[in-house]
Amino acid sequence: MVEIKELEETSRKIRRDIMVMLAEAGSGHSGGSLSAVEVLVSLYWNILKHDPEKPDWEERDWFVLSKGHACPVLYAVLAAGGYFPRKALWTLRKLDSILQGHPHRLKTPGVEFSTGSLGQGLSLAAGAAMGLKRQGMPNSVFVLTGDGEQNEGAIWEAGMTAAHYRLDNLCAICDRNYLMIDGNTEEVMGLDSLPDKWRAFNWQVFEIDGHDLGQMTYAYQRFLLEKKRPTMIIANTIKGKGVSFMENLADWHGATPKKGEQVQQALADLGFTAPWEEYKKHDFDWVG
Amino acid sequence: MGGIREDVHLVDYRKGVDMVPSRDGYGHGLLWLCEHDDRVVVCDADLAKSTRTIWVRDKFPEKFVDFGIAEQDMLAEAGGMSRTGLVPFVTTYGVFVAGRAWDQIRTSICYGELNVKIGGAHGGISVGPDGPTHQSLEEIPLMRVLPGMTLVVPTDAIEAKKATIWAASHEGPVYLRFGREGVPVITTEETPFTVGRAEVYRDGGDVAIIGCGPLVYEALVAADKLEKEGVDARVINCHTVKPLDVDTLLTAAKECGAIVTAEEAQVYGGLGGAVAEVISQHHPVPMRIVGIEDVFGESGSPRELLDRYGMNSDNIVSKVKEVIEMKK
Numbered sequence: 001m002v003e004i005k006e007l008e009e010t011s012r013k014i015r016r017d018i019m020v021m022l023a024e025a026g027s028g029h030s031g032g033s034l035s036a037v038e039v040l041v042s043l044y045w046n047i048l049k050h051d052p053e054k055p056d057w058e059e060r061d062w063f064v065l066s067k068g069h070a071c072p073v074l075y076a077v078l079a080a081g082g083y084f085p086r087k088a089l090w091t092l093r094k095l096d097s098i099l100q101g102h103p104h105r106l107k108t109p110g111v112e113f114s115t116g117s118l119g120q121g122l123s124l125a126a127g128a129a130m131g132l133k134r135q136g137m138p139n140s141v142f143v144l145t146g147d148g149e150q151n152e153g154a155i156w157e158a159g160m161t162a163a164h165y166r167l168d169n170l171c172a173i174c175d176r177n178y179l180m181i182d183g184n185t186e187e188v189m190g191l192d193s194l195p196d197k198w199r200a201f202n203w204q205v206f207e208i209d210g211h212d213l214g215q216m217t218y219a220y221q222r223f224l225l226e227k228k229r230p231t232m233i234i235a236n237t238i239k240g241k242g243v244s245f246m247e248n249l250a251d252w253h254g255a256t257p258k259k260g261e262q263v264q265q266a267l268a269d270l271g272f273t274a275p276w277e278e279y280k281k282h283d284f285d286w287v288g
Numbered sequence: 289m290g291g292i293r294e295d296v297h298l299v300d301y302r303k304g305v306d307m308v309p310s311r312d313g314y315g316h317g318l319l320w321l322c323e324h325d326d327r328v329v330v331c332d333a334d335l336a337k338s339t340r341t342i343w344v345r346d347k348f349p350e351k352f353v354d355f356g357i358a359e360q361d362m363l364a365e366a367g368g369m370s371r372t373g374l375v376p377f378v379t380t381y382g383v384f385v386a387g388r389a390w391d392q393i394r395t396s397i398c399y400g401e402l403n404v405k406i407g408g409a410h411g412g413i414s415v416g417p418d419g420p421t422h423q424s425l426e427e428i429p430l431m432r433v434l435p436g437m438t439l440v441v442p443t444d445a446i447e448a449k450k451a452t453i454w455a456a457s458h459e460g461p462v463y464l465r466f467g468r469e470g471v472p473v474i475t476t477e478e479t480p481f482t483v484g485r486a487e488v489y490r491d492g493g494d495v496a497i498i499g500c501g502p503l504v505y506e507a508l509v510a511a512d513k514l515e516k517e518g519v520d521a522r523v524i525n526c527h528t529v530k531p532l533d534v535d536t537l538l539t540a541a542k543e544c545g546a547i548v549t550a551e552e553a554q555v556y557g558g559l560g561g562a563v564a565e566v567i568s569q570h571h572p573v574p575m576r577i578v579g580i581e582d583v584f585g586e587s588g589s590p591r592e593l594l595d596r597y598g599m600n601s602d603n604i605v606s607k608v609k610e611v612i613e614m615k616k
């Protein structure tokens with residue numbers, strides 16, 4: 001188990017890489033990438049069984065990014081974990097890059113499914129969980145959905161299936177940042193009480209602070225102990241977390257920090273002071 | 289030698305063009321309709337800004353309905369509303385409507401003959417860096433095979449506005465395809481536009497280039513290049529892919545004896561397929577189809593992708609040379 005202090009520092013660096021990556025790309029999704037950092041860091045560093053050298057390792061746990069638009073956070077995590085060279089991050093969304101605008105399993109090591117059309121990842125993950133279970137494999141499957149994404153009917157179809165077949169090896173996380181593109185989720189299409197809905201669907205439900213690495217780790221561990229039901233972790237988060245001018249603003253959903261002053265400001269908010277382009281030249285641990 | 293027809297009142301595109309996304313024309317058309325047609329309701333699925341329905345949300349909030357990220361629900365709900373006399377314009381990206389909600393469109397809307405209008409944004413590979421998940425390359429075939437559907441692929445923002453306003457006046461399902469990128473504005477208010485009628489923009493007798501969407505502009509540029517090589521190309525804007533203007537197409541086949549189609553979509557089942565169905569059954573002539581050759585795209589800039597996947601004026605020129613060679 002990695003110390004929380006250390007994971008906090010890792011999260012800070014992941015946020016830095018997301019910002020630099022998106023500034024370089026000039027398009028992409030800032031808000032929903034920043035909100036999911038602790039969800040992924042606690043999972044990849046403390047829970048997930050995986051081997052960057054062998055992405056297809058039979059005994060690995062699976063992670064599915066159902067909200068595919070947030071792939072910058074996944075790419076930053078995979079690069080830090082050693083799935084591919086860090087310099088690939090600066091080619092995001094460019095012609096011939098291994099990092100597509102939305103995750104593609106055939107181009108990026110560590111990506112299990114091609115996603116980006118919302119509302120499909122929970123079914124893909126449940127299907128993988130079912131396949132593993134039927135073959136007597138002990139692997140767990142984790143899947144991250146958006147909260148707006150849970151408007152999709154297919155989410156609730158998968159919700160029924162996973163509970164019906166008692167997929168206790170399936171752990172879904174909902175990035176509950178209360179924002180989608182058109183605005184606040186409760187104004188666009190009300191979801192609450194989301195925890196009650198999932199309980200009514202016979203899932204084990206945790207509602208926690210999605211930026212608290214300790215709480216996230218605890219919820220994942222409780223999932224590993226569950227022997228009957230699938231688990232839904234409702235992770236309360238802040239869209240744009242860590243960058244003051246992005247926090248809680250729907251307009252930063254699909255916008256990126258501009259090269260120069262703006263991305264420098266974002267890095268300053270995260271406590272990084274070196275010129276932003278310097279971070280492209282050094283390794284993950286270099287803080288300037 | 290032929291040349292640009294005077295009676296189509298095109299912009300003098302050789303002197304430069306304004307670049308405007310066709311989705312803007314949709315937004316302007318919706319605003320006009322909201323002022324003039326009480327029956328119109330604009331439906332959105334959490335993409336108000338990029339599909340321009342936000343203009344309606346801001347100016348006519350009482351005419352705007354957000355369904356959240358639930359396209360299948362939105363399409364069938366629009367079907368329900370249409371039975372009460374309203375005229376819903378449902379709007380999202382092409383992939384999420386023509387793909388995700390295809391069964392709702394097929395059975396509830398087309399089979400049930402419901403009066404629903406569909407605005408499909410982000411058509412084509414020029415969607416760019418978002419990548420293949422968002423580049424809609426298959427809606428033309430998906431919509432074209434549905435009985436009762438009218439399918440229009442406007443060439444620019446002006447034509448998109450005209451098509452949007454026309455859609456409200458038509459009884460029955462309509463699909464309008466728009467792009468994300470700014471594309472050349474080549475038509476004017478005076479340019480003739482009738483749904484179901486392909487418009488000859490340039491006269492010519494050696495080959496007919498039949499395009500839709502922004503590739504009509506590429507076809508005009510290709511025709512200029514071909515003229516320098518002594519090839520006289522007719523250019524036709526076939527904005528209505530369904531119902532197809534069979535007369536204009538057959539006349540072109542008979543008079544030119546060779547056809548090249550051009551669209552920003554898969555080469556299977558789209559405009560090219562539609563034209564081939566007519567030509568091969570009624571007046572076979574050499575033919576080639578310009579489009580994406582049975583692959584998914586990738587992330588990149590719009591221009592890079594159009595060049596890499598073969599949808600620029602030079603690609604049209606080389607296909608024209610192939611069919612001219614076959615005529616000999």
Ligand SMILES: Cc1ncc(C[n+]2csc(CCOP(=O)(O)OP(=O)(O)O)c2C)c(N)n1
Nearest residue numbers: 032116117118146147148149179180181334
């Ligand atoms: C089926 C589908 N419809 C629409 C979209 C366009 N889209 C991309 S992100 C997004 C909003 C997602 O909101 P949410 O799930 O809350 O994600 P987050 O806030 O975590 O970014 C939408 C509508 C899509 N990608 N897929």
Ligand SMILES: [Mg+2]
Nearest residue numbers: 147148179180
């Ligand atoms: Mg959200």
